[in-house]
Amino acid sequence: MTTRLFGQKITRREDPRLLTGHGRYVDDVSGTAIAAAFVRSPHAHADILDIDVTGALDVAGVIAVWTHEDLPGQAAERLPMLIPHPSIVAPHTGYALARDHVNFVGEPIVMVIAENRYIAEDAANRIEVEYSFREAVVGVEASREGTRIVHEGMKDNVAAHIVQDVGDVDAGLEGAPHVLELDLEFERSACMPMEGKGVVARWDPGEESLEVHSSTQTSTGLRAVLAAKLEIPLTRVEVITPDVGGAFGVKINHPWPEELAVACAARALETTVKWTEDRREHFISSAHERAQTQWVKVGFDDEGRILGLDVKFWHDNGAYLPYGVIVPLNTSTHIMGPYVIPAFRVEYWSLYTNTVMVTPYRGAGRAHAVFMMERTMDAIAAELGLDRTEVRLRNFVRDFPHPMGLRMQDGAEGCIDSGDFVTSMDKLKSIVGWDEFETYREQARTEGRRVGIGLACYIESTGAGPYEGGHIEVESSGRVNVWTGLTTHGQAHATVFAQIVADELGVPLETVHVKTGDTRKLPYSVGTWGSRGAVMAGNALHLTAKKVRQKALRIAGESLEADPEDLEIDEGMIQVKGDPSASMPLAAVSVLSNPLRYAFDESARAATQFAKDSAEDEPSIGPGEQPGLEEQEFFSPLRSTVANGMHAAIVETDPETADIRILRYCVVHDCGPMVNPLVVEGQVHGGVAQGVGGALYEKMAYDADGQLLNASFMDFLMPFASEVPHVETDHLETPSPLNPLGIKGAGEAGTIPAATAIASAIEDAEGIPIRSMPLDPSTLWHMRTNHAAGELNRSR
Amino acid sequence: MTEDIGTEPTSNIRLAVNGTLHELEVPDRKLLSDVLRQDLELTGTHVGCEHGVCGACTVQLDGEPVRSCLMFAVTAQGHEITTVEGIGDDPENPSDVQQAFIDCHGLQCGFCTPGFVTTIDAYIDENPNPTEEEAREAVSGNLCRCTGYQNIVSAVCRAAELRAEGASQ
Ligand code: FES
Numbered sequence A: 001m002t003t004r005l006f007g008q009k010i011t012r013r014e015d016p017r018l019l020t021g022h023g024r025y026v027d028d029v030s031g032t033a034i035a036a037a038f039v040r041s042p043h044a045h046a047d048i049l050d051i052d053v054t055g056a057l058d059v060a061g062v063i064a065v066w067t068h069e070d071l072p073g074q075a076a077e078r079l080p081m082l083i084p085h086p087s088i089v090a091p092h093t094g095y096a097l098a099r100d101h102v103n104f105v106g107e108p109i110v111m112v113i114a115e116n117r118y119i120a121e122d123a124a125n126r127i128e129v130e131y132s133f134r135e136a137v138v139g140v141e142a143s144r145e146g147t148r149i150v151h152e153g154m155k156d157n158v159a160a161h162i163v164q165d166v167g168d169v170d171a172g173l174e175g176a177p178h179v180l181e182l183d184l185e186f187e188r189s190a191c192m193p194m195e196g197k198g199v200v201a202r203w204d205p206g207e208e209s210l211e212v213h214s215s216t217q218t219s220t221g222l223r224a225v226l227a228a229k230l231e232i233p234l235t236r237v238e239v240i241t242p243d244v245g246g247a248f249g250v251k252i253n254h255p256w257p258e259e260l261a262v263a264c265a266a267r268a269l270e271t272t273v274k275w276t277e278d279r280r281e282h283f284i285s286s287a288h289e290r291a292q293t294q295w296v297k298v299g300f301d302d303e304g305r306i307l308g309l310d311v312k313f314w315h316d317n318g319a320y321l322p323y324g325v326i327v328p329l330n331t332s333t334h335i336m337g338p339y340v341i342p343a344f345r346v347e348y349w350s351l352y353t354n355t356v357m358v359t360p361y362r363g364a365g366r367a368h369a370v371f372m373m374e375r376t377m378d379a380i381a382a383e384l385g386l387d388r389t390e391v392r393l394r395n396f397v398r399d400f401p402h403p404m405g406l407r408m409q410d411g412a413e414g415c416i417d418s419g420d421f422v423t424s425m426d427k428l429k430s431i432v433g434w435d436e437f438e439t440y441r442e443q444a445r446t447e448g449r450r451v452g453i454g455l456a457c458y459i460e461s462t463g464a465g466p467y468e469g470g471h472i473e474v475e476s477s478g479r480v481n482v483w484t485g486l487t488t489h490g491q492a493h494a495t496v497f498a499q500i501v502a503d504e505l506g507v508p509l510e511t512v513h514v515k516t517g518d519t520r521k522l523p524y525s526v527g528t529w530g531s532r533g534a535v536m537a538g539n540a541l542h543l544t545a546k547k548v549r550q551k552a553l554r555i556a557g558e559s560l561e562a563d564p565e566d567l568e569i570d571e572g573m574i575q576v577k578g579d580p581s582a583s584m585p586l587a588a589v590s591v592l593s594n595p596l597r598y599a600f601d602e603s604a605r606a607a608t609q610f611a612k613d614s615a616e617d618e619p620s621i622g623p624g625e626q627p628g629l630e631e632q633e634f635f636s637p638l639r640s641t642v643a644n645g646m647h648a649a650i651v652e653t654d655p656e657t658a659d660i661r662i663l664r665y666c667v668v669h670d671c672g673p674m675v676n677p678l679v680v681e682g683q684v685h686g687g688v689a690q691g692v693g694g695a696l697y698e699k700m701a702y703d704a705d706g707q708l709l710n711a712s713f714m715d716f717l718m719p720f721a722s723e724v725p726h727v728e729t730d731h732l733e734t735p736s737p738l739n740p741l742g743i744k745g746a747g748e749a750g751t752i753p754a755a756t757a758i759a760s761a762i763e764d765a766e767g768i769p770i771r772s773m774p775l776d777p778s779t780l781w782h783m784r785t786n787h788a789a790g791e792l793n794r795s796r
Numbered sequence B: 001m002t003e004d005i006g007t008e009p010t011s012n013i014r015l016a017v018n019g020t021l022h023e024l025e026v027p028d029r030k031l032l033s034d035v036l037r038q039d040l041e042l043t044g045t046h047v048g049c050e051h052g053v054c055g056a057c058t059v060q061l062d063g064e065p066v067r068s069c070l071m072f073a074v075t076a077q078g079h080e081i082t083t084v085e086g087i088g089d090d091p092e093n094p095s096d097v098q099q100a101f102i103d104c105h106g107l108q109c110g111f112c113t114p115g116f117v118t119t120i121d122a123y124i125d126e127n128p129n130p131t132e133e134e135a136r137e138a139v140s141g142n143l144c145r146c147t148g149y150q151n152i153v154s155a156v157c158r159a160a161e162l163r164a165e166g167a168s169q
């Protein structure tokens, strides 16, 4: 019997291609296309009085210059609000090219099409736009004050507002022997994939059809929106997402203004038009994430058990809200974490500012929630003089499933379906050496070193629906082709999905070939985001493979004159269980499944020995059947699975320079059974690296006028190998009851609690309350000075 | 008032890339990275920042790693350029460094990877037996947003091992 591939550390099948320069990213597509470049607003808030494009038209090689007026029909209307939600009170979205008004530095105003990008940029530089300035609204505080308004006609800057509660929080707080309040701040950062965004749109005038290559996270969504905006039938638009150089959330919004504008230009010019974002464009016009101002009030008993938790937070959503309120909504629904909280209320305001819009970034909204809850747990421990792990243990959920009483991003009530938080904590304490840390601290102290340990626990709703599909076809050569509608940006889909399919079909891994992100084969799909790929497409492909297998066994059963129940597939051979003498290859079944009379290849000729004479009075294909060994199936879950984990960090802070170094980083992670532990580990490592960036380095430095001061890799610091610690991991596999494979998502696990775990460790090292992240050495240095002067207390 | 913009200056250049000599006419201001990708269709070299920080565009110039986004193609004349394709362009038969990345799961999206491969390929010639710390130092000029580096560091050490094995055979 072949060993099960599920659970094995199989090296990635996409690697040889990517490593030898054969990757195909969107900028590698159609090098001969003409190029687009954009004139973007240099001002954060202004009315456009006039656009003079004459200078651009004189540049040799310029083909077209478009402003808002040139956009046709629906494409000239506002971009869609993709995910409406009852909490959204003022849904503002932008245009593909700005109309009369700009709301952030970087907003596209004019599109220049030229022979190549160099010329397009030359021409763009010669376009003169006249503005009338308005004062910009930058940051949560300015927005909340509401003295200046981002969107005309609004009385304040509130885009969305909601209250959700469970139990009687006021009673919980009143009856509590201890009450604490915390004011917290969380960073504004960005996904910053190494590959920026990009689009290549090709119009076929004969077919009147559009073919788009885009580095999107949702090719099906982009296809639908382009068809609607260009007002052409859906069947005449196809979107292909080739290899994607990282996404982390920023490529989920669609259409990006450039995707729409470039597609319109391709149709108008009847040619292929390409736009590849450069890094500066990415900084100033692709979405950011994360900035929140938070307030927590918690009531607890002498043992540290939480009796009531009241939370308010203000979320900076930037200038527009095309992706709705997923980020603050996720924050609001993840605050309770792995804890039993009898009375809870959360209220949020999502606010407009004159900055780049905010859409999900790896861990969307959840990193912020963890910051609130885990900083609170540490504060409780400090208040009562208890060990931080002990306070958590006393509050953990211990019975599963645990309904949360809140509506999640998928609209369903949240429920922690599985987990074992006590065991996870035991594991974490043992790998990081929690109980021995005081000895280490003492020893470090004698050497003049200052060290601290910290931790953070989290839950994450993963594998959100509503559905995902799979398509599998077995060729007569025995090759198994697998399609998923998902796009792939480094998640090893070509490997993990092949493992799942090979297991179910009983074929060698090498024969399985996975294709992603191509709407031509699977036009129904949702997208790759929110740790949903393995859960959703993995299960869909598992179900599809089952269906293929059933069909194969039925057909083989007829030829082998055996009950399909008595058949098995091993290494691509179908045989009677325990009797290998009666067998036939799966490839032959593929031939038999298609009663076409041409013998194209070896398998077809070989299959004749298994072919039975068809009955004279029956058609070759019976009712309800289809030719070919090919099936499609969908998986749609009841609700999201909830994965969980715990991180611990040991940091050293320099007593003089306040430099912060991470000495140890440990992760215990539970995403249910792992399809490929190598890949899961890799996801955790990468996630932690991004979390470390968010904790110590990455920050969008806007000035009061809305200028982004650090729009390059020189100034926006992403961690290099020298800054990211070695990550030590351990896993717990508590299966989810919500899907056949029992799996939960893993993609964002590494990022979600990282900044918080590091905050906890720095606080422990310094004895100063850490209420705001990221934290760089100079900020820490100033905090020390203030703390010494008595301005910062342990808790308010 | 508009001024007349003439056609931009170009030069005929001879570029030696991966052992092949190419004669091309390119605009004087065209970056080496763009010429490699667009004119020679060697799209393995990637552009992540175009300002010399990320290292995705790293190629070897006479065996030394350089940022191809910081060079004009015209200035590369007279030098030997090696791109990732020159190090190994057969997925069935990857080079030692490429194999090491597979063994160690040293890549995810693969976008930064060619820059790491060209960097490490040059590095292990210089230091055939790096410690983990040296390996980390060797790749600390390249950004990767996906893998978190520790597997890349392992890949450097593994690549050195494979090269030593190859040399002793
Ligand atoms: S693209 Fe050359 S260093 Fe980033």
Ligand code: FES
Binding pocket: A194, A245, A246, A490, B107, B108, B109, B110, B111, B112, B113, B143, B144, B145, B146, B147
């Ligand atoms: S593998 Fe994606 S950036 Fe390095």
